[in-house]
Amino acid sequence: MSNFFATTLSTSPHVKDQRSVPYIMRHVVYATLPLVGFAFWNFGWSALLVVATTSFFCVLSEGIFNLLTGRASSVGDYSALITGILLGLTLPPAFPLWMAAVGSIFAIIIGKAIFGGLGHNPFNPALVGRAFLQAAFPAAITTWSIPQAPQRFASLLPSTLAFPFSTPNLDGSAGATPLALQKFSQTASPWQDLFVGTSAGSLGETSALLILLCGLYLALRKFLDWRIPLGILATVAIFSGILHLVNPNFASPLAAIFSGGLMLGAFFMATDMVSSPVLPRATWIYAVFIGILVVVIRIWGGLPEGVMYAILLGNAISPQLNRLIKSTPYGHGNKAGHGNKAGQGSKA
């Protein structure tokens, strides 16, 4: 009986679960580990060093920022680690480590910490870091190494260890990503290769199959909102399917959803709980908006890939979606007559 009296009574919402932020974040980290492993197998030591660097500097900047501003340490909630791993997975294998470090610091400080830390960042921090790197080092971030290179476990790529603040010696024999091939020379890659993932590209984006499995795990355990990846992928498939029928030079729907950073973005970036909308209806609009922008930028834009920008723009409209689409409180249904009264009541 003593237990009964110890119970605190409170108003809703009631927490029914033992899940906490560190618990959820830890499982997202587990879900990204297979992708890191695949990147290591596909691109070798350079890939692993890039992810290690981004993770280390993200956690470090979070810790230092907390110290400087006298806040409680938030290093233990794994969110900075996720930002680091995700940022690393979006970078090319031969990316110079010093640039990766600069991007990580930018992602955590400008992308998250200055807004007051986790829960307040309007944009996905990893993508803010990557957009910064894309603007600052456009050559380094679009130099793709050949996957499955024979010496990948014996030596590092030449640009990996570029001296800080020096121009890296970018590999001239670099491969092109399937999207760039499609866009600039109308060469389609077989979707089976894209699905398995032994193609050129950013570290973690190549294997659609693996991302799908990890994403499904997160969706089944309800760590991410399944509507977002489903909405984005369906929109891209339908939209690019129509365009492919009109002009076969454009990517086929399967190639479109399995190539580039779309899978990684749809499952791991767009689903960021902080920067995506709250209600299901708003979430669908958000996902369709991102999907349309991805296809528009890929087909008519100057860049071969637009997933990063599409998600950042999706994040930018999500406060407006949250504002415009609200749930109706219980008892204030949209029945004729009642809805009007409720509206007046809330305004008064």
Next chain:
Amino acid sequence: MNTDSHAFIFLSACVVNNFVLASFLGICPFLGVSKKVDTALRMGIAVLLVMLVSSAAAFGINLVLQSFDAEYLQLVSYIAVIASTVQLVEMIIKKFSPSLFRALGIFLPLITTNCAILGVALFQTSREYSFSQSLVFALGAGAGFTLALWLMSGLREESEFADPPKLIKGTALSLMIAGILSMAFMGFAGLGA
């Protein structure tokens, strides 16, 4: 003469070369009136209106100046046209919506010195747009300005609930949001070209 299609001019002025987020024109009202979504939207529409009227007027004035070989008067006369258009819009708003007039405050007369509007007039002249192209250009520029204000105001309203460090609270944080938004708009680069 300029041969760009109307759709391209509109898209370019609205999104690709968005006046605020890609060309960095009109930053003053962009930061000044983006605290609330409602005010921001109305400010955007006021600017759109001024852009349309002054673009049409600038086109006529340019024709007159060209016939006198007096193009060096462009800048002065454009500023005069914009100032009088703003006066007009100010009177209309004051008459029909005093509350909006108060909400916009000093930023309404400041539209006069909004470089985005002078930019519209000068760009349309230097790119030799026809009359209809000029109007579409002004419409696109105004729509892009409104879009930027709308996005920014939503983000800023949400950041009201955030708990930023003292050092960066307020304008500094808004500038950072604007910077990230501008980076996101880089994705449109080259669209339609």
